[in-house]
Amino acid sequence: MKGRMYSPRFPADHLLHPVFVRTYHLDDELGAGGYGFVMTARHRGDGHEVAVKFIIKDKVPEHAWWEDEVFGKVPTEVMLLSLINHENIVRCLDLFEDEVYFYLVQELHGTPWVSKKKKKSKQVTAPGKLVALPSSSMPSLTPSPSYESNVDSLPNTPPQVCVDSLSGPQEELAAGGQDPACVEPHCFSSHLAEGGEKENQEHLLQPVTSSLVRPNFSRRPSYDLFECIEQSKHKRLSEVQARYIFAQVVEAVHYLDSQGITHCDIKDENLVVDSDMKVKLIDFGSAVVADPSAPRPYYTLFFGTTAYAASEILLKKPYRAPPAEIWTLGVLLSYLLTGHSPFPTEQDAKDGRIILREPSKCGGSGRLSRAAVALMGRCLEKEPDRRADINEVRGHRWLQGALESRGRD
Template structure:
């Protein structure tokens, strides 16, 4: 990994649409890039996009290493996603927080840049490329259980639509960057014939996620969008959390929120009921949903009403898991009553994760 640095706007460098290695339909034809970024990096494939950002793979030419670059569109950053610094300036909170986090199961911050229109968050590119086999988890003919689809995701409180390339001639399809195969847990699960993980695989993944959440919680941080698509995984099953755009840092006692952050399929009952909620208990609920999805390939709830009432459906649970302690962990994570729901400390100490 090359040294982490910070870089702001330097002398403008304008690259036409034919400039090698720097052009994407996400940018205008004559976009002005940060000069040091332009000097050191070559943009490759696109990885994905969200409400106010998009992510591309880039080659760091001096080191020969690939990384992930998140381009955050300044004009689309919601008010809650800014953080005021001691010198009076402000940065997207994701840059500030990720720069401060150092954990084995959180993607590594490398450096950041900015230009007139974007912040560039350069991060470690972790995971193995899992080729997409279908758009969403398969629903069996014998089940009406809903799958957890990528289309349910939101990454801003304004629920902005995904960024789309401008409708101009230089954004013709032949100029599009190719999409690189996904590195996330969703696609890892899709590689399996049964569209689910074995108990040992699910335990291996969840242990790492829980360790990351436990570490963050100990520093007053809550990710607030734990889901399969925000977990990257390699072929050795090393897991890391990504996308800290909804992450919040809070002092004790933890405040209550009235605005939803995250993904609807992973939302806790109190969020779905539009009640004031605290971030840590809602995070534990998301962990429970994630566990069920890994073990079955489906959501534990048929409808939002079922989630609000705690009607857990495990029709697709393999027979060999019917007596597993995993069921108790699912139950305590998906408890409707926040006061009875497990804390992240209790999840971490659960016997199923101690095997």
């Protein structure tokens, strides 16, 4: 079936993978960018809704591919999502490929947030190659007890993987530390290993019993945290809500850090949230991996979002990913609590000069608690060696009992 029946973004005469077409029915667009686009779809069997991220193969940088003995070359983002498992992190459900695209199928999570304002622009660095100074080996990934998953959104930056820090044997990256020959990533299936163009089973090529006419192409409202904040009364969250959401993000970062993975682009637009304030981290296109038992490598280039970049990155110093991730958490916390960055200018961020807008000055009422401000300060410590690590953040007094509160007073 031709992709143009579902979206004008598909090349003319592009045929979708036959197994995908018989399994899912494409619906609305969720987002688009230079490296592909995301659409909603429904499973034809049970009717559940998913998100499908179409990744354009030619747009994936050479160093952002993973060589798998069974499935061949797949984007490193896809490999990571197929192995990690945490309730606050997006999880891959299925994967297809044809000559042009990888189809990353993920569970749809969140509430559509309709904003009256256009999404604010946040500067993103230009594409390039991540460079690590020392090399290290790959870690073993062990899934958390959680199994919930969610939708991934299109990355604002291209998939970037630090080649030098991945110089160790790839065999070490497998669930539970097992030999990858014995572990099949949970979203991989035979139609990926064999390639979509090789599918020739007659029952899969029979016409799908659905309408062949799609007169309108529609786009859904965003599910991300940015739009959630925009829809709030004062363009910020209450401290109780912010505390619950932030605690969930910290849990995700703590899990990733234990596996040697750093997301490298945490921001409000890379968190999807539902009406119960349940959040999930999306978009692992810029993630880097290192041996969690060894000192973390230093990087010399950055591909995240400048508004969230740590002081050492803005100063163009070699930096380690985990401390830079903590800084990002501090910036996120400021957006949650005040609706604004803690740094009015880039120079303020370079100098580590925090300038907070109190809720009473942001159209709200009351003041931020001392504990919240203290935690933000520990995350935004200018010197990375003195900055809090994820264990300190997770154990901070402001977050005690946050997950149990579920964002309620």
